Amino acid sequence: MSAPSPTTTTGAAGGTGVGARLLLEARALVKRYGRVTALDGADFALRAGEILAVVGDNGAGKSSLIRALSGAIVPDAGEIRLDGRPVRFRSPIDARRAGIETVYQDLAVAPAMTIAENLFLGRELRRPGLAGRLLRLLDRPRMVRESERHLAELGVVVRSPTQPVETLSGGQRQAVAVARGAAFARLVVIMDEPTAALGVRESAMVLDLVRRVRDRGLSVVVISHDIPHVFELADRIHVARLGRRVAVLDPRRVAMRDVVAVMTGALAADELPPDALA
């Protein structure tokens, strides 16, 4: 296992102006489960340094889309490009190696283990030299120090990285999960419902955290049901419906109810004013 060097920036210019580089793209993705078509030619585009929200009704194909981008499923057809180069992810590990980290919805942390252990779970650091190679001795002090640094950089406040995750509140746990993604991602962090099941204050904390992740130069994809949170957070909104992308909207130029209308099919994207499209 190579020592992970958590990147702080990829040199992507922040901001989402027209002409921003496309970092992660998908074209005409298809995924069928028996007779059910989850993805029916879905497109996707994430610009460098932006927060892209993916919204859609249940069954719109947003989780299948995200799972394809994070390597959790392999699409039947279509193409994914990372930084212009075609990629094929056969497992989440492939996607992770390519620089894409995913923060899963169900608070994917081990409660009995410490914050530092959770941050480094599956990519533990070993002591240098013989102790690490031969005795496989873990470098606990370094993992604790680096955890402290990552958490501080993202403004996540915890008593100590050596406290068990189960002693944290739901929001803090989510913050640890997000920090873990941000610490190891080189290009993209995908977050599945990061504010689900959180109270108002805790949600605000996590939303802040997501912004800081972007401000460090990473590109962020957020799947959410919570339209107000999406408006607070997103630079652009990708609307999924019936296994396709039906519109990409600009949250500064579109009303929440119009987003919902496009999501549910009550309104077609071309019925919106042209400047609402992003």
Add this chain to the structure above:
Amino acid sequence: MVVGVLAIGQTLVILTAGVDLSCGMAMALGQVVMTRLAVESGVSVPGAVALGLLATTLVGLLNGALVTLVRLPPFIVTLGTLNIAFAATQLYSDAQTVTELPASLVALGGTFPLAGTPVMHGVGVMLALYLLAWYALRHTAAGRHVYAVGGAPEAARLSGIRVGRVLVGVYALAGLLYGVAALLAVARTGVGDPNAGQSENLDTVTAVVLGGTSLFGGRGLVLGSLVGALIVGVFRNGLTLMGVSSVYQVLITGVLVIVAVAADQLSRRGAR
């Protein structure tokens, strides 16, 4: 000592939120395999021991494969292999105790003096194994993965840990440890006993739970199991010295395991 070594394997399995009911019977199988091969089949002692260890490891591998590949509950799998190992032991030994063992097979039953008291070499082996298990569980990534797999299997999987591999490894390693326990039991008693392991089976679970390891997985310390094994051992010895008949001993250890599990259960509930 024998329960102590068995309890290391049992701890590993319980940390993954499983339980290994086959442990005592695997040990009995190991005993008759190594003794019969050495005494009746003319296999060299090291060869016989190696094959005995292999036999118990195979029981562990079977457990691990069924738990991960067929996704059966560990309780059911090991209940099945308990019976399979018991039957295999009886068939292979014709239900006869193997005696007149070569001296080198029981060498670990020899003693060395420690502060004037004779201590069996086997105790040294047990303590060394505990240290090794403690180090592996606490200070290596593989050890931490055992905890992660037991406490939060989904989080472990999403973190890129190969959960199946960890589980198979744990059950196989537990099997190997039961083989070592078989060797120690043979050394101590001087015979290969096909009916061994029947009281030890549940004693290991008692020892592990008394030692503070949660039956729900992901929490616990292997050194706690050493303390638990000592408690169980002292308890049994004390009852024997007090002249309590073995039926009551069984009764009392039965109560003890329930009390220990109940205490575990209640303390977790309190923590939430």
